[in-house]
Amino acid sequence: MSGPVELRSSQGAPHAAILGLGAYRPSRVVPNSEIVGRIDSTDEWVQQRSGIRERRWATDDETVQSMSVAASRVALERAGIDATQIDCVVVATISHMMQTPAVATLVAHELGTEQAAAFDVSAACAGFCHGVGMAADFIRAGSARHVLVIGVEKLSEITNPDDRGSAFIFADGAGAVVMGPSDVAGVGPVVWGSDGEQYDLIRQREDWREVIVADEPVIPHLVMQGNAVFRWASFAMAKIGREALDRAGVSPEQLDCFVPHQANMRITDAMARAMKLPPGVRIARDIAEQGNTSAASIPLALERMYDEGDAKSGDIALLVAFGAGLAYAAQVVRLP
Numbered sequence: 607m608s609g610p611v612e613l614r615s616s617q618g619a620p621h622a623a624i625l626g627l628g629a630y631r632p633s634r635v636v637p638n639s640e641i642v643g644r645i646d647s648t649d650e651w652v653q654q655r656s657g658i659r660e661r662r663w664a665t666d667d668e669t670v671q672s673m674s675v676a677a678s679r680v681a682l683e684r685a686g687i688d689a690t691q692i693d694c695v696v697v698a699t700i701s702h703m704m705q706t707p708a709v710a711t712l713v714a715h716e717l718g719t720e721q722a723a724a725f726d727v728s729a730a731c732a733g734f735c736h737g738v739g740m741a742a743d744f745i746r747a748g749s750a751r752h753v754l755v756i757g758v759e760k761l762s763e764i765t766n767p768d769d770r771g772s773a774f775i776f777a778d779g780a781g782a783v784v785m786g787p788s789d790v791a792g793v794g795p796v797v798w799g800s801d802g803e804q805y806d807l808i809r810q811r812e813d814w815r816e817v818i819v820a821d822e823p824v825i826p827h828l829v830m831q832g833n834a835v836f837r838w839a840s841f842a843m844a845k846i847g848r849e850a851l852d853r854a855g856v857s858p859e860q861l862d863c864f865v866p867h868q869a870n871m872r873i874t875d876a877m878a879r880a881m882k883l884p885p886g887v888r889i890a891r892d893i894a895e896q897g898n899t900s901a902a903s904i905p906l907a908l909e910r911m912y913d914e915g916d917a918k919s920g921d922i923a924l925l926v927a928f929g930a931g932l933a934y935a936a937q938v939v940r941l942p
């Protein structure tokens with residue numbers, strides 16, 4: 607008589623780390639002056655209330671897929687990893703226009719992975735940090751050795767140019783990281799969660815069934831109760847950031863960079879104040895020239911910090927992402 611069947615379970619690397627970062631900014635620069643006329647606003651108002659001076663919008667040729675591939679190629683090259691070594695591709699996005707299949711499978715194929723596992727994550731502006739958290743766990747658990755995590759959006763296609771509350775905020779772009787095994791911890795514990803009671807604060811205006819039965823063509827634009835989101839993000843997310851620091855065993859004094867989701871410059875400032883970050887911590891402010899690119903905003907902001915000398919390899923950075931759902935995720939990482 608044999609006993610119960612014993613299953614083997616996998617075991618991966620002792621630690622995971624980010625090995626390389628890449629980004630792609632669309633070619634079209636859109637200043638506030640192009641937007642404010644339709645929403646009875648001004649360049650001054652938009653800059654003062656959001657910190658945004660201009661944003662990038664993709665052209666027809668710049669798609670969710672093409673921007674993902676471009677950012678990933680840079681990340682792979684910087685990581686010194688070939689696409690054939692990638693076991694898993696995670697794409698965080700809310701603006702891939704096909705409900706199914708996932709754009710991740712197209713990206714994995716175009717990059718030349720060897721049939722890597724590939725799927726999309728729908729956690730809106732928090733999607734990239736969800737992806738980083740999952741990828742670190744896959745690597746440590748042995749489900750994958752090298753994971754590509756992409757945050758990408760083409761929000762210009764689902765932004766209502768006549769909506770005063772959001773027309774000036776949303777933008778397009780892509781960022782990617784290659785993650786892999788490491789001897790030392792490169793990713794701290796993820797602090798994540800959701801508050802479905804506030805599901806309505808940022809959402810697609812019509813569900814797809816309403817789009818199908820509409821008499822006139824309908825684009826299911828994003829709608830947002832900006833002020834409620836603003837109040838929630840400025841305070842609740844500072845707590846999540848502090849918790850991510852505590853769980854990683856990092857004090858604010860040991861932090862080099864703070865890279866929050868680029869939602870609004872005033873939210874970034876309020877969070878930094880509420881977390882009592884020391885003045886030496888460098889803070890990502892990509893939103894001024896890039897707008898809010900949802901899932902892409904953290905890797906894009908990080909890329910700018912490298913370019914401007916505000917971040918370097920080995921730096922300790924706190925990532926805090928939050929958005930529709932409401933969903934949030936934060937972790938401390940060591941920069942590649």
Ligand SMILES: CC(C)(COP(=O)(O)OP(=O)(O)OC[C@H]1O[C@@H](n2cnc3c(N)ncnc32)[C@H](O)[C@@H]1OP(=O)(O)O)[C@@H](O)C(=O)NCCC(=O)NCCS
Binds near residue numbers: 808835869930
């Ligand atoms: C959208 C946002 C910039 C608006 O700023 P705000 O300070 O909250 O502004 P409010 O909505 O309270 O409106 C304040 C006033 O400005 C007016 N206003 C709103 N939009 C305006 C615009 N585009 N131009 C000029 N005035 C505007 C309002 O009518 C209101 O006027 P009143 O005081 O006479 O009633 C801000 O709420 C925000 O960024 N929220 C976070 C949104 C976000 O990042 N979401 C993405 C997901 S994380």
